[in-house]
Amino acid sequence: MLYIEQAVRSGKISGNGIFTKKCQSFFEKEYRFKKALLTTSCTDALEMCALLIECGPEDEIIVPSYTFVSTALAFVRQGAKIVFADSEKFHPNVDVNKLEALITPRTKAIVVVHYAGVAVDMDEVMRLSQKYNLVVIEDAAQAIDSYYKGKPLGSIGHLATFSFHETKNVISGEGGLLVINENDFLERAEIIWEKGTNRASFFRGEVNKYGWIDIGSSFLPSEIIASFLWAQLENLTAIQEKRKMIWDTYYSGLKFLDDQEKLRLPKIPKYASNNGHMFYLICDSLETRSDLIAFLRKQKIHAVFHYISLHKSKFYLKNNKKLDLPNADFFTDTLVRLPLYFEMVQEEQQKIIKVIKDFYGRILRYHSSL
Template sequence: MQIPFGQPSLGAREARALMRALRNGRVVGNGVLSLKAQAHLRELTGARHALLTPNATQAFELFLHTGAGAAGGFLGPGDEVILPSFSYVSMANAIAARGATPVFVEIERETLGLDPVAVASAITERTKLVLTVHYGGMACDLDGLLAVCGERGVPIFEDAAQAIGSTLRGQHLGTFGAGACLSFHATKNVTCGEGGALLLDDEGAMRMAEIAHEKGTNRSAFLRGEIDKYTWVGTGGSYVLSDLLAGMLDVQLERTAELNARRLEIWDLYQAGTQWLEDAGSVFRCVPRTGCDHNGHIWWMVAQDQALADRIIDGLRGEGIQATFHYQALHASPFARQHLGTDGLDLPLTTQVSDCIVRLPLSSSMNRKKAETVMRALKKVV
């Protein structure tokens, strides 16, 4: 049996949504289907504002146009943004592209999210933003980060790309900081192939984001009938998602609880089925934060050394099971070493996680039977 790492669950409802959008011929962005999906997203997350974007990467770039990403201004040369080195390249790239400096710090072992103690010692008067990741849809130490950043007056941006449907004490991840991004890439729990969203709370930031969303124009106000013509009023980009995809996304958003429940069933099965590996001291695994209801986006374990991680990944592949590694530490990347001077930076946990993490197949298209096959194969290859 071949078990792929992941496969989105797309069916007749998504196909009908696409056909509906095609038939009504309104496939550009910011049309009725986008407005509907945005309303749906606000309802689901409790965020005051939501703007659909072509991906999470651009949602963060859009956020940087609002000025909310830098205490009292826009991000630029001389500014620093603290973020985990164990994270996706998009955010670090957007910071560097603005001439600001990504400052990479250590993660915590339990969730692989940003470590507030490391953040506290990295904050300087140049720190304009702290960017945290809810890895695998699991809440990072938000209380710790909010305390540290609140004290120093530094805004937090939550990379909630993987966190649709995840909550901490009932509050949706992505609604704790100054802004957040969500991803609807095909690998995510809820998908429209490629897609994303920016969540915001502040009215002023939302007004700027609306302008930046539409290439620096007041087209959104025009579409609402508030003005006769639209024109250039700020800086921005082309950050709008097609209504074709927004219609499909709306259907997937309706299915959030179902899609997350399917992942969680597999996540729980893996967690129970690998206890023996942790008891033997061979791996460490996620310890979900108290009060966090997560969405089962990723199931991971970190092997005691790279040889074991490779043996597991290669061995499972030999059994037709696509297990895989994840992010390569950003501070050790060629770009960071060459342009950000990170050569001497020592982040031991990040390095171990980057070298030794193993993710097992997990998606809403999987079933218990396949997950049990994975557990049996794991016993065989370790």
């Protein structure tokens, strides 16, 4: 509340003030991003990416099907054709081994999503980028403070986006971040960010007046939002330690069910780190997942499934043929997310673990009686 009060008392609560600059500087120094610009949402940051790469009706953008609609929508709005890619067999992330077969002369960019904050194999993605001269965009909405072979996620692709929605590790209610790592996009990104003007350059004293010079929109969050985010960033270490502790407790408490092949727990590849964003289970079927969610709900535990494959959405199927992406569909039917939030106490988490054990114990007893 102190920083929000400071922002209000400063007399400037519109965007690009002191707290905006503090947040952007934090990301540039902490994660070695070339340029960071706060946005009103991760969706807005993705829309800025679509504007920056100048995609249109003649272009194809490769996007994972198992993701939130914003990942695709930003490019659809510019008229580009979305080419959906399947997930890995054992992880919701995009299967990088299937990407090359999707590339055509019209392909302009590959968008990767680091699901649950766990890195995609970025070496292979960047190899394809160099081979075919493609832009790589990291949708790192869930991936703050997560790494690929020691490199911060968001620092590897040409562009990257983050979310500070209330469901994320670090929040501002709504909010996002655009990261620019490619020199060719640096100047124009700031212009698009500032409603198509060179206003930011004017306030830095680089030009003696500013005007309308390009397309753009009002992508800046207010200083009130930025001040809230700044307080979160100051406590990032404590937030991350707590979330990873909760994640580890879930894993150790439920590992025996994975060992018995009753369910699957998240897998973290050796090249990736875990930022404690999300803990999920993989059930063996849609029926089991539905029963588990209902069983948890009876105990007042709010567990939910996650994405529905975008290639099966009504919007996509209006103008496109059905696709066979079995892994994305499998996660659509079987993945369930468990509660995970900073204020969670040990008693709450132990209750959740116990109820899940009870659920699978009942299943075992039921099958034993048949």
